[in-house]
């Protein structure tokens with residue numbers, strides 16, 4: 004490495020055209036012009052010691068008119084070596100007297116002394132011209148004092164520009180210099196590491212960084228980059244060390260950045276290339292393997308089919324783009340790859356969903372709709388009227404955002420079948436989404452696709468099944484949704500039922516909005532109370548009470564029996580169920596608000612009849628069919644001596660043809676013994692109440708359940724004990740409190756009610772009371788058993804039975820006032836079903852009686868009461884005997 008050198012006062016000058024040799028740089032040049040050949044020969048070749056020469060940059064005058072000082076001493080030289088100017092090497096200088104501005108050469112005032120590290124001489128053939136190749140090392144800067152010639156080459160008087168040792172030491176103390184050199188070293192270090200990483204070479208350059216003085220390092224680094232001539236000159240002129248360092252840092256840093264950018268670009272390009280090349284290769288391999296296996300491109304065919312299905316699905320453009328992206332991803336995957344299947348199932352769903360496909364909605368005829376509802380359903384006059392009104396509004400304003408219909412009533416009253424009739428009347432498809440027991444919001448909205456086994460929610464799944472975007476969608480049992488830690492399905496339903504929001508319904512699985520606004524939603528529920536108020540707010544409630552026995556009979560005769568017979572391949576030719584028998588079924592085998600179990604019982608009869616008919620069939624068809632088969636066809640065949648062929652009787656949907664194939668002497672008529680044989684002994688009878696209340700301590704209440712109204716017995720008994728009250732029968736808090744209140748009231752009135760001789764006597768002296776609500780497995784709660792409880796207790800203490808024909812409902816206050824309760828209509832219907840003749844109700848429930856069918860009211864005596872004493876008066880045979888003495 005270049006150590007500090009003593010420079011002579013004069014140096015032979017080799018001009019470098021548009022090029023700078025910096026100290027520390029090593030360069031190889033080829034000298035061909037006579038003047039430079041001469042210079043090399045005289046100054047370097049012929050000297051024993053390796054000589055020094057000066058390298059001085061020159062700039063063509065026409066390039067830049069005034070950058071560096073023009074040294075205009077009268078320098079004379081021949082100009083025969085112009086040809087060498089393109090080479091980064093020596094060039095010749097014309098006269099600098101300015102006569103010919105085209106030929107003026109601008110000499111730079113500073114240059115670098117250089118030492119020849121290696122020299123070789125050559126002779127060009129065939130001209131015999133001598134040339135030299137010189138390896139030069141830049142040593143130190145000098146400035147030109149005077150430029151002259153020695154023979155054909157230049158010579159200059161110079162002054163060295165390098166600092167002395169003392170000056171150096173002084174500068175090294177300078178804090179600015181220290182900071183600058185640190186910065187430079189850090190940048191240089193970074194550059195070296197990057198370069199070494201790229202070339203995976205060892206750390207020789209790093210050693211350089213440790214051993215070479217910093218000001219020389221700056222030159223060496225800069226000399227190794229390709230930088231512009233101006234910048235090279237600028238570096239050469241940076242005699243001041245601080246200036247030199249900061250300039251060098253800037254240049255090294257710039258170089259570093261450019262390497263980084265270049266690297267990034269290459270990486271990217273390489274990455275892309277190699278990825279697609281890899282994919283291509285793998286695909287080729289896959290194809291080859293498949294061909295070998297004879298397993299030709301099934302998947303690709305499938306994917307093509309999927310793609311065309313997606314194209315015809317009519318997705319909105321943004322969703323189509325999303326689907327295409329997903330499809331591209333899928334195409335790149337292997338079928339065995341995890342995620343392939345889920346991605347595929349997802350795309351199938353996108354393709355299957357009815358984005359635009361709709362049932363054409365014809366101009367519907369209100370009259371026809373009404374007829375349809377009438378033929379499908381007996382009675383329900385008000386309900387049908389309301390539905391027709393709803394449809395009329397839709398007809399006038401098809402896009403009307405009216406409320407959602409919600410049918411509320413006990414099971415089996417025809418809610419579902421009404422909705423399917425609406426769909427039929429509108430000519431739309433019908434789909435039922437069961438919400439019973441849905442507690443997880445994901446059931447409505449779907450699971451995100453990140454979950455394993457994720458699925459779309461029930462709505463989207465339903466739409467996929469029904470395959471049109473405008474079906475009538477029944478949200479069944481909307482009151483049975485509950486909320487827990489997994490979210491609140493009701494809030495998702497809110498979005499579904501809100502016409503403003505459901506245009507962009509967001510299913511988590513689907514992850515793109517789906518327009519539900521064309522779907523006609525109808526909901527059903529058993530009870531109103533559990534439905535969250537905001538949800539209820541969006542719905543128009545239509546209540547369906549239970550049916551009276553007469554209505555049930557009509558429904559059975561007109562609708563259920565024909566349907567049941569048809570379902571079992573029978574007709575009235577085979578089985579007849581007389582009205583009297585249907586009435587018996589209603590009375591003895593069913594106790595429900597709707598007609599579901601009635602339908603089941605009728606179905607049981609039909610099954611039994613089918614067996615009978617089928618047994619007869621074994622005899623009948625053989626003869627008959629033989630007879631029938633004796634058709635010309637058979638005869639011809641027989642005549643022709645060929646084999647007899649089987650004749651297949653085509654089966655139609657409802658098997659009428661099969662039935663038609665049989666002849667039965669007379670239809671089977673259901674009678675009482677058959678009822679008992681098929682349905683078993685009667686399950687209910689009107690004597691039940693009488694038997695149960697025969698013992699004192701039992702009273703008949705009316706309660707409200709999910710299945711509509713029910714008759715509920717309350718049993719009380721006393722036994723030896725410590726005056727405690729025991730309650731059983733799965734009771735809630737409210738009903739337990741009612742029992743406490745009842746007992747307190749009875750104890751407080753014991754003397755007035757003649758239950759005890761004096762007021763001092765404790766009714767509970769030495770005994771416990773146990774109250775039980777039968778049907779122990781069914782949870783019960785509510786305040787409406789208040790008056791029933793008191794009646795049971797009074798009956799117990801007085802040892803008098805209550806009237807078997809009287810049922811009651813009503814809340815009681817501690818002071819004996821009877822307060823109104825809910826569900827009156829259903830409760831009265833239940834009482835009627837049970838054959839109850841008298842019903843005791845709170846007076847303030849009078850208004851609810853309007854809703855009760857008049858046919859039922861006609862068969863019942865309704866007693867309205869204000870106080871508990873009136874209840875007791877009515878509940879016991881011959882009234883309440885203690886009333887006269889009562890001070891209440």
Ligand code: ADP
Nearest residue numbers: 379380381414415416417418419420558562598
């Ligand atoms: P829900 O949905 O209220 O539980 P469904 O609609 O399933 O009851 O009705 C049960 C059965 O009773 C169905 O076969 C239905 O056709 C029949 N049904 C109920 N009410 C009537 C009615 N008024 N007229 C004719 N059939 C009825």
